[in-house]
Amino acid sequence: MRELSLHVLDIVQNSIAAGARTVDVTVSEDEASDLLTIEVVDDGAGIPPDILESVLDPFYTSRTTRKVGLGLPLFREAARTAGGDLIIESWPGRGTKVRATFRMSHIDRAPLGDMAETVAVLVVCNPDVRFRYRHTRGARAFFFDSEEFKQALGDIPPTAPALAGVVKNLIREGLDPVQRA
């Protein structure tokens, strides 16, 4: 994956497959400690303890159509390459939390990439799931809640293709002052 935001899109697919109703994505950039943290927390089915040990193994998958599952292992690799790590915690019946850390200044850290497009695609393709996206950089913060957005829609169907562009612009405009150095 070229961008960390693509990993986020991929990891959230696991949450959706686990039947999550709400997915919280948090990105925090902390220059003081040179740490970038990405967290995906869902309220999906959760992972039983005996299986949790295997999810970071590329040759484990819950699918029966193929024998590999690369999403989490690739994300962990991206974190470890950049001097960080990935931890996953899960509570069966309550949800799962994936947390990846990166040394911000590490030469091998992939760029964060287009988080706006990742969130826009998720919101418009999954109208039944609530997505909350929080992005902080030092003391500055941006917050997007797909539920608040949908309330503003009135009678516009939440799957209207034009909404992807609207969400993307909304997030780009909101992130700009947060990310500006």
Next chain:
Amino acid sequence: MKTVEELERIRKQAQAMTRLREGKETTRIVVGMGTCGIAAGARETLSAIMDELAKRNIQDVVVTQTGCVGLCEQEPIVDVIKPGAAKVTYGKVTKEKARQIVASHIVNGQVVGEWVIASA
């Protein structure tokens, strides 16, 4: 605020289209969003499809996502399912190809034969 105006414009378009499509079935476009699809560029493909549909003010199409179907080497994979027609599966759909599929298949009803990898 720009977004509010944008929503108002989309609302008007949506209302007009809802009247037009009453009783009409919706076309579905499904994009593969497994790890393989995403790594191959499915996010940009899906985004291009949404953008092209929006530009052409097409409202009676729903775009959804699916997981890996085991044809990872063909990703990004896009299915077009028109009501009453067989499902058409396109492979290696770049964002440029995606825009052409919207123009040709969705708007003009012409399947882009050379990019089709399966039809059922």
